[in-house]
Amino acid sequence: MRFERRDHPSTGLVLLAPVGAVLAALVVAGLLIAIAGANAFEAYGLILKGAFGSRLGFSETLTRATPLILTGLAAAVAFRAKLWNIGGEGQFYIGALAVAAFGMIPAVAGLPPVLAVALCLLAGAVAGMLMLLGPLALRLKFGVDEVVTSLLLNFVAVLFVSMMIEGAMKDPLAFGWPSSVPVPGNAELPKLMERTRLHAGLLIAVGAAVAVWLVQARTVFGMRSRAAGLNPRAASFAGVPLGRTLVSVACLSGGLAGLAGAIEVLGVKGYVTTDLSPGYGYSGIIIAMLANLNPLGVIAAALFSAVMFVGADSMSRALSIPSYIADVTVALSLLTMLVALFLTQYRIRR
Amino acid sequence: MRVLELQSITKRFGAVTANEDVSLHLDKGEIIALLGENGAGKTTLMSILFGHYTADAGTVRVEGAELPPGKPRAAIRAGVGMVHQHFALAPNLTVLENVMTGTESLWKLRSDRAGARRKLADLSAKFGLKVDPDARVSELSVGECQRVEILKALYNDARILILDEPTAVLTAQEAEGLFATLREMAAKGLSLIFISHKLHEVMSASDRVVVLRGGRVVAERRTPETSKEELAELMVGRAVQRPERVPGRPGAVLLEGVDLTLGGKGGASLKGVNFRLHAGETLGIIGVSGNGQTTLAGLVSGLYPPDGGALLLRGHRPARHDVPHAIAAGIGRIPEDRNAEGAIGDMATWENVVLERIWDPEFSSRGIVRRGAAKQATQEIIRDHDVRGASVDGRIRLLSGGNMQKLILGRVLRAGPEILVAAQPSRGLDEGAIAGVHERLLEARGKGAGVLLISEDLDEVMALSDRVQAIVGGKLSPAIPVEAADARLLGLMMAGDWSVAKEIEGADAV
Numbered sequence: 001m002r003f004e005r006r007d008h009p010s011t012g013l014v015l016l017a018p019v020g021a022v023l024a025a026l027v028v029a030g031l032l033i034a035i036a037g038a039n040a041f042e043a044y045g046l047i048l049k050g051a052f053g054s055r056l057g058f059s060e061t062l063t064r065a066t067p068l069i070l071t072g073l074a075a076a077v078a079f080r081a082k083l084w085n086i087g088g089e090g091q092f093y094i095g096a097l098a099v100a101a102f103g104m105i106p107a108v109a110g111l112p113p114v115l116a117v118a119l120c121l122l123a124g125a126v127a128g129m130l131m132l133l134g135p136l137a138l139r140l141k142f143g144v145d146e147v148v149t150s151l152l153l154n155f156v157a158v159l160f161v162s163m164m165i166e167g168a169m170k171d172p173l174a175f176g177w178p179s180s181v182p183v184p185g186n187a188e189l190p191k192l193m194e195r196t197r198l199h200a201g202l203l204i205a206v207g208a209a210v211a212v213w214l215v216q217a218r219t220v221f222g223m224r225s226r227a228a229g230l231n232p233r234a235a236s237f238a239g240v241p242l243g244r245t246l247v248s249v250a251c252l253s254g255g256l257a258g259l260a261g262a263i264e265v266l267g268v269k270g271y272v273t274t275d276l277s278p279g280y281g282y283s284g285i286i287i288a289m290l291a292n293l294n295p296l297g298v299i300a301a302a303l304f305s306a307v308m309f310v311g312a313d314s315m316s317r318a319l320s321i322p323s324y325i326a327d328v329t330v331a332l333s334l335l336t337m338l339v340a341l342f343l344t345q346y347r348i349r350r
Numbered sequence: 351m352r353v354l355e356l357q358s359i360t361k362r363f364g365a366v367t368a369n370e371d372v373s374l375h376l377d378k379g380e381i382i383a384l385l386g387e388n389g390a391g392k393t394t395l396m397s398i399l400f401g402h403y404t405a406d407a408g409t410v411r412v413e414g415a416e417l418p419p420g421k422p423r424a425a426i427r428a429g430v431g432m433v434h435q436h437f438a439l440a441p442n443l444t445v446l447e448n449v450m451t452g453t454e455s456l457w458k459l460r461s462d463r464a465g466a467r468r469k470l471a472d473l474s475a476k477f478g479l480k481v482d483p484d485a486r487v488s489e490l491s492v493g494e495c496q497r498v499e500i501l502k503a504l505y506n507d508a509r510i511l512i513l514d515e516p517t518a519v520l521t522a523q524e525a526e527g528l529f530a531t532l533r534e535m536a537a538k539g540l541s542l543i544f545i546s547h548k549l550h551e552v553m554s555a556s557d558r559v560v561v562l563r564g565g566r567v568v569a570e571r572r573t574p575e576t577s578k579e580e581l582a583e584l585m586v587g588r589a590v591q592r593p594e595r596v597p598g599r600p601g602a603v604l605l606e607g608v609d610l611t612l613g614g615k616g617g618a619s620l621k622g623v624n625f626r627l628h629a630g631e632t633l634g635i636i637g638v639s640g641n642g643q644t645t646l647a648g649l650v651s652g653l654y655p656p657d658g659g660a661l662l663l664r665g666h667r668p669a670r671h672d673v674p675h676a677i678a679a680g681i682g683r684i685p686e687d688r689n690a691e692g693a694i695g696d697m698a699t700w701e702n703v704v705l706e707r708i709w710d711p712e713f714s715s716r717g718i719v720r721r722g723a724a725k726q727a728t729q730e731i732i733r734d735h736d737v738r739g740a741s742v743d744g745r746i747r748l749l750s751g752g753n754m755q756k757l758i759l760g761r762v763l764r765a766g767p768e769i770l771v772a773a774q775p776s777r778g779l780d781e782g783a784i785a786g787v788h789e790r791l792l793e794a795r796g797k798g799a800g801v802l803l804i805s806e807d808l809d810e811v812m813a814l815s816d817r818v819q820a821i822v823g824g825k826l827s828p829a830i831p832v833e834a835a836d837a838r839l840l841g842l843m844m845a846g847d848w849s850v851a852k853e854i855e856g857a858d859a860v
Contacts, residue, residue: 222719230695231696
């Protein structure tokens with residue numbers, strides 16, 4: 001058996017790859033469900049029902065997808081330019097913390113809602129950017145691998161958040177629980193559905209995905225960042241300013257992850273705790289890969305991930321299968337996607 | 351005695367026939383050259399022989415015994431060794447370790463380094479392939495790496511050695527050394543096949559030539575009974591004439607280097623480079639690779655500003671020294687390495703065409719790419735320059751070297767550059783493509799552009815240049831008119847002996 005490079009992978013094949021990968025992941029996870037003693041079809045049926053079957057499930061799925069779209073985008077734009085931003089989780093938390101800190105400024109409570117929200121979002125995005133510019137500066141100046149630095153900064157960020165919400169930013173009214181002072185009401189994102197947690201952040205996330213897609217496909221910046229990622233030497237021969245391009249990419253990527261954190265605070269919780277994110281930053285990496293780094297694909301991949309997590313909760317209550325099966329399935333889908341991507345590039349020969 | 355026989359080999363890739371009914375044989379102690387243009391099926395044929403590919407039909411016999419298809423191990427065991435064009439060496443291991451790799455059973459507890467060292471030393475001495483067994487491969491020159499590859503094959507007791515374009519990466523001197531080694535190996539009873547598209551090396555190094563064209567053997571000649579001209583015609587299928595340079599009338603100075611110095615960027619440093627390029631002339635810079643050509647080309651192309659001295663554009667120091675300003679000032683650039691520098695393989699053809707001019711209002715406005723205009727320009731280049739196999743939206747990776755170069759020339763010439771920097775413009779191209787590149791360069795000169803031709807190919811520099819300077823150790827020799835140059839004088843200049851050149855330049859100035 002050997003692999004032969006395909007010269008022209010067809011569009012159909014490229015679109016089929018994520019679908020095949022998800023199906024393969026579901027088959028493997030189905031085996032695990034069977035081993036755990038339940039019917040896999042029944043389990044998947046319950047997952048779908050849990051995720052879409054009720055007003056609450058549906059709204060929860062979309063609420064869950066919102067930060068995932070943004071962290072997925074953050075990873076996708078960076079990976080396109082071969083900037084390996086593994087620090088989405090840290091940028092998410094610092095973005096969230098920045099919003100909470102900004103909300104503590106007394107003047108914010110007096111602003112009109114639109115302005116308050118906009119400024120809060122900006123604060124979150126800028127904080128996320130700064131978080132990624134550090135690792136990038138180290139890479140550009142000293143050649144330090146940003147995989148390591150951005151990954152390790154995640155732990156620094158979470159511990160910093162923990163320090164702040166137990167100290168300077170601790171909410172005195174939270175009965176001693178470590179959480180930040182809530183943002184003022186005028187900075188909260190409006191709800192999209194009555195009596196659910198679904199908020200306008202979803203629109204921002206989808207809008208961001210479309211905007212990123214447009215930027216990548218149609219602008220000079222998009223072309224340059226892709227060139228810089230694919231072949232830095234040829235890109236600089238063609239006059240692409242590598243450093244400046246990477247800085248812009250880092251701002252976009254870190255900004256999106258920071259925005260995700262900001263939106264989660266303004267839309268869902270209102271304050272920051274250290275369990276604000278069940279790994280949104282890390283999931284974003286999987287989602288970006290599953291979407292094959294396509295910004296519009298990120299929406300679908302984030303939705304898949306959200307369905308699994310929300311649905312698995314109710315499925316696990318009904319069948320007493322651990323809800324970790326959702327984590328397993330999503331993780332499996334990353335592995336199968338890597339295989340599927342390989343198979344779009346190569347064909348197997350005897 | 352027949353040591354190798356290929357019979358009626360046919361190999362298809364989808365609709366493309368790479369080899370059709372190819373038969374050839376090799377006798378003991380013989381060197382045959384497999385001659386053909388890029389894409390003629392030479393490498394495919396040798397890959398079948400070595401077991402990398404399985405033929406659709408036909409057989410391979412080594413010393414009478416048929417080789418099982420698709421089994422490189424069997425080929426190695428039968429005594430076939432292959433030296434690939436792109437070396438398969440581990441850079442972090444020593445020469446000895448590289449040579450030993452794969453020769454010992456994984457289950458053996460100890461590796462017999464002492465024995466291996468002895469065997470390697472013997473081979474080294476026997477064939478005059480000098481190389482330090484303890485040197486790391488990453489520290490070796492390209493020529494030395496090739497020696498290691500050959501030694502690796504010999505270490506596996508190869509009696510038949512196949513070399514895929516062995517001189518593609520070597521300097522002229524290294525190539526001569528290689529061919530002397532090959533001769534010696536043949537005299538000691540080895541049988542060799544080398545793949546090439548360079549006529550002069552085929553003529554000088556082989557006993558017999560097999561010419562492939564379009565996947566078929568079109569001719570077979572004893573080398574003493576043929577000529578370069580005949581082989582060229584057989585290889586291309588028609589008579590190929592490189593274009594002739596007609597004397598021109600150089601105009602004003604367009605580009606002038608004054609004591610340029612630049613340390614170590616992407617190659618040897620420049621240590622005080624002076625030249626003058628006039629409109630309507632070609633200034634040839636000849637030299638053995640690694641003497642600063644890459645750095646000079648990069649500097650003039652706008653990649654890096656000089657550390658010292660000045661690069662004057664029409665007598666003025668440019669306000670900024672970077673790529674966009676160089677292009678905007680009318681400098682067209684043909685990069686030395688068209689795949690690594692000239693193109694981004696996984697981007698579309700049209701993107702590759704416009705990337706270096708993307709700031710031009712023709713191709714973008716307010717940060718938005720004007721895709722229509724970009725694609726149309728690409729379409730025109732593909733049509734006007736006869737770029738085969740290219741589609742506007744297709745990835746550029748699949749273009750052959752010759753077509754890639756046509757596309758690069760196309761994008762550069764479209765802007766009507768006043769200055770053209772061509773670094774090794776025909777490296778790795780076949781005869782037909784070289785003639786095409788030369789024609790374009792002469793055309794640009796005819797239209798009044800100044801062409802700075804940086805090349806290691808003596809024939810090319812002699813054929814295209816009006817004046818020639820040699821680059822040695824980061825310095826340029828005095829310029830001599832090409833009429834006064836011959837191979838011997840240029841050889842002297844490339845070796846650093848500039849006394850004659852100085853006299854000629856002095857006489858010329860008066």
